[in-house]
Each structure stands twice: as C-alpha cells, then as structure tokens.
Amino acid sequence: MTDKELLQYKREIFELKIEAGKVFCFANIFGNNNPVHIEIGSGRGEFLLKKAEQNPQINFVGIDLKDKRIKTILRKLDEDKHNNVRLMRIFINNESIAVIPSNSIARIYLIYPDPWPKKRHFKRRIINQAFIDVLKKVLRQNGVIEISTDHADYANWIVEHFQNRDDFMTKYEGGFSRQKEENHIVTYFEDLKRIKGFEPYFMRFRRE
Numbered sequence: 048m049t050d051k052e053l054l055q056y057k058r059e060i061f062e063l064k065i066e067a068g069k070v071f072c073f074a075n076i077f078g079n080n081n082p083v084h085i086e087i088g089s090g091r092g093e094f095l096l097k098k099a100e101q102n103p104q105i106n107f108v109g110i111d112l113k114d115k116r117i118k119t120i121l122r123k124l125d126e127d128k129h130n131n132v133r134l135m136r137i138f139i140n141n142e143s144i145a146v147i148p149s150n151s152i153a154r155i156y157l158i159y160p161d162p163w164p165k166k167r168h169f170k171r172r173i174i175n176q177a178f179i180d181v182l183k184k185v186l187r188q189n190g191v192i193e194i195s196t197d198h199a200d201y202a203n204w205i206v207e208h209f210q211n212r213d214d215f216m217t218k219y220e221g222g223f224s225r226q227k228e229e230n231h232i233v234t235y236f237e238d239l240k241r242i243k244g245f246e247p248y249f250m251r252f253r254r255e
C-alpha cells in the first residue's frame with residue numbers, strides 16, 4: 048500500500064466527515080456509550096494518542112484545523128490499538144462547534160492553544176466569554192476543561208475569563224498550578240518550550 052493509499056484507508060476509519068448542518072452521534076460512531084473527551088488543537092497527536100492508550104474506557108476526538116496535522120496523527124494511529132479515537136479537521140469556533148451535540152462531552156482539552164501574544168491579535172485568542180459559553184453548552188454537568196499554556200499573560204487572561212463567571216469552578220487556588228499531575232503527557236510543543244526554559248501553567252475548570 049502506498050502512503051497515499053494508507054492515509055486514505057485510515058481516513059475511512061478514523062476521520063469524522065464534517066457536513067453542513069450535521070451533528071455527530073458519538074454512541075453510533077464509537078458503538079458504545081463510554082464518556083467522550085475532545086481535544087481542540089491536537090497538533091502532532093502525542094497527547095491524544097497517549098491519553099487514549101491510558102484510558103481505553105473513554106472515547107477521544109482529536110480536532111485540528113490543519114490537514115497536515117491530521118495526516119501526522121493518522122500515520123500514528125493503529126487500527127487495533129486506537130479504536131477509541133477519532134479525528135475531526137475543522138476550525139473550531141463559536142459556530143462550527145455545533146457539530147458536537149449539547150451536553151455530550153465529559154472533558155475538553157486545550158493543550159498549548161496559540162497564545163497570540165500581540166495586543167492587536169488578542170481577538171484571535173480562542174478563549175473568550177462567547178467561546179466559554181459554547182464549551183459549556185457541549186460539556187456535561189460536572190464536565191471539565193483542561194488547559195495548559197507556557198505563556199504567563201495568556202494564563203492570566205484565561206483565569207480572569209473563568210473567574211468572571213459563576214458557572215465554572217477552578218480546581219487550583221489562584222486559577223492555575225505549575226505542578227504536573229500524575230500521568231502527565233509531554234507534547235511536542237511543551238517539549239519545545241521547556242527546552243527554551245518555559246514552565247507550563249496548568250488550569251482545570253469544572254462546569255457547575
């Protein structure tokens with residue numbers, strides 16, 4: 048099988064096709080009612096694949112806007128080992144997230160979302176009140192949003208956005224922790240930043 052044929056074969060198995068107006072049914076997709084976790088911005092897929100291998104009783108959907116990233120993850124996916132994983136190529140925003148049913152997700156991961164450090168680019172930051180509203184909509188009650196960033200300003204920005212609401216509770220006093228949790232997974236981006244001397248900020252917010 049050529050690389051192109053292999054990718055096509057894996058797309059049939061792992062990639063969820065986006066269609067206008069379509070809302071996915073995860074019970075049909077995975078063939079079970081296990082909890083579903085989504086990762087927004089899966090990059091090269093280290094986090095998604097390790098998490099899925101550590102937690103076979105949970106279904107994972109990895110999302111990335113770039114087909115290059117989706118291809119990288121497809122190459123790593125194994126038909127036998129990763130039957131609890133699916134991928135979606137989509138630019139997630141307040142509208143496109145409608146492909147995910149309301150109250151269907153137990154946990155959402157945003158691992159090193161782009162920090163957009165320049166003030167004139169702040170409007171591109173994925174975390175804003177409207178986006179937290181849509182994350183809340185897809186999360187089940189008591190569902191959790193996990194976010195990590197290497198960027199101090201962005202960490203403060205994220206914490207302030209959640210502190211201004213009474214529908215999410217922070218796990219960590221002050222909004223973030225600098226300590227790795229058990230089974231911490233180091234992604235490509237975290238590795239890159241640690242080499243440059245940046246220590247990550249870890250945040251967890253539970254939907255009330």
Ligand SMILES: C[S@@+](CC[C@H](N)C(=O)[O-])C[C@H]1O[C@@H](n2cnc3c(N)ncnc32)[C@H](O)[C@@H]1O
Binds near residue numbers: 116161237
């Ligand atoms: C800084 S990288 C981090 C990747 C990975 N989580 C890691 O830690 O190595 C951000 C990733 O998010 C993706 N991305 C950014 N905005 C997105 C959006 N709105 N919807 C889907 N993917 C997005 C980018 O394509 C990129 O792969």
